[in-house]
Amino acid sequence: MDQFLPAIPLSGARVVVLGSGEPALNKLRLFRTAPCELIWCTLGVSPALPSDLNPNTRIDTRARPHDVFKGARLVFIGVEDEKRAVKLANKARKAGALVNVVDNLPLCDFYTPALIDRGAITIALSSGGAGPVLVRDLRSALESVIAPGVGLLAQTAKGLRQRVSDVFPSVDARRKYWERALRGPAAQLADAGDEDGVRHALLDALRDDAPTPKGVVHLVGAGPGDPELLTVKAARLIRDADVIVHDRLVSPEIIDRARRDAHRIDVGKRQGDHPVPQERICEILIEQARLGRRVVRLKGGDSFIFGRGGEEVDAVRAAGIEAHVTPGISAALAAGAQAQIPLTHRDAAQAVTFVTGRPKLGGPDLDYSALAAATHTLVVYMGVAVAATLSRRLVEAGRSPATPVGIIENASLTTERRVFTTLDALAHTISSEKLSGPAVLVIGDVVAYAPEHLANLSQKALEHAA
Known part of the structure; x- marks a missing residue:
């Protein structure tokens, strides 16, 4: 040091x-x-x-x-x-x-030092003059995950220290009280600037008959996988969670941002393998919240875009439990950005549509005639396994077989792959390039604007077209 x-x-x-x-x-x-x-x-x-x-x-x-x-x-x-x-x-x-x-x-x-000022809480960072720019960058990163009400929470707690000592004579008992009280409803009230509410919440936690804190469920979009693409709010909610209920598409680096003592529950699904049915996932969220815990339902991308988040938040609300939704960067947006495909370039597309390659079993099929317009960008989630049907139906509906297609696998991760092909060669390219997903398909003339498009157009696709 x-x-x-x-x-x-x-x-x-x-x-x-x-x-x-x-x-x-x-x-x-x-x-x-x-x-x-x-x-x-x-x-x-x-x-x-x-x-x-x-x-x-x-x-x-x-x-x-x-x-x-x-x-x-x-x-x-x-x-x-x-x-x-x-x-x-x-x-x-x-x-x-x-x-x-x-x-x-x-x-x-x-x-x-570089300072983060939260009133009663002050954080100082210093390099001793060795790297002031690095210190400023660290300060910015820390400021983004520190709750705005932490200073008010600390100041109120300071005024109650003697009272807490009177109720809990032992150091261990006081520590357990502060862990429970400062992570409970008082923290949310502090973020809202409710000084009286914070004090009352901390005092309520002192009572022998203090009610079990009400649980809450946060549906949080974890983004495409890169931890740096988490929103500021998502990062803070993950850090503060008592329970993390996560999908398999959430990267370990993101899950590791949770507290060490946070309970982690893996409910991930794979193609043809759903070890935890959707109904059971909803039950888990409700059960954990009823224990007074802060539950974060962590989903890859955005939970309200083909993530079944709507079903989960409906179930939680129906159980009388408070629910909140924090958006994430969807895989489609990340894939387009990573490959530098402008999904709505005005010279090539008048609209963009997000669809799933796996619609609800027994539900309506995709409206291929509406999706086949030449000036329409189509982004397909979970489309790798149905690429042959997707390609055939779009061509039958009038889409040109030569329409450019970008396939972005594991968008934003170190294992990301980008393959470019054409609509008629889509299934052949996926098979020959051994693409298995998770991948996003971008179909439309906008794909030709990607700087890698011509240089990386799959040789297998060119051979197939020939």
Whole structure:
């Protein structure tokens, strides 16, 4: 460990910033919501006041503010003249302050970390000046998964610490209480900004007869497989879940984002192999939620596009359980983006339709005449096994046999494959290239806009056409 990042209390502390340029202003912005005594020494300059300045800031425009360091805890020096910076730093240290000289590491007693400010919760990241851009990137990544109400939750919990200690004398009992209480309804109320609600929820959890927390089910789209294509909200829900009920198309890297103690239930289906019937999946969601747990039903792609999410949310609601839906990036969108196929390029398509190659057993067949229009992009999920029928019926309905087709297997994963062919050679290409899925078929003239289209048009397809 090259650095140790202490947490310095700011309430009532004196913080001094010297300088009038952008380096000094950046340091002032760090403390715009802090409860400290903030002094801005402009060193003889009368600058324009920034709109985001802490309203309690005291501005000192003297050229030589010799007495400003007295009682200071932190001093930031943002001046370009290094000799002057050294003199100011020495005076600040003699007064007992810790000093940071902007962009001059040898003169610093401490480095300024990248901060995530959530009120009572502050997260600091630092590379000691070795890679500030990397630190900023890490901060952005962390900010995307930290619940907005975590600061309010922590502040409210702080005010109840003594009360909790009175009820639970042992350390182990207190730990179990906080794990239960801070992950319960109080967390959701904090995200909504309900301060009174948070306090009441934490107090309710102290009672001996506290009711079992109400469970909730979140249907979450896990996207096509690449963890970086998760939505910010999906990543947070996965992290906070008590139970993860997942499909086989959800990658292990995404499931591993759950807490170590989260219960994982695999209900994945494969072609011709449904070890957990759909009815049983709905029952599992209801059973787990009735135990007061936060259940995340994790599905590949988007749960409301050929994911049977509508059936599951109907069953959960019918059981009187709260249900929420968080969308994901659908496999069709990911496949098009990965292959750079513009699904709705205006020179080639007036519409795009998503269909499944496996409609409901006993339900209506696809309307091939409506799907065969030349200016229509057709995206087929689960179409590999029915490619021969699909190709034949579309050609019979009037679609040109030479229509370009892109087959994207395992879109967004390291095992992704892209094969290009034509409609009449579709089944032959799938067989000869040994494509097994999961794959998305993109049918239409838009496929020709993919940069790989001509270069990677399947040789088997060309031979078949010849």
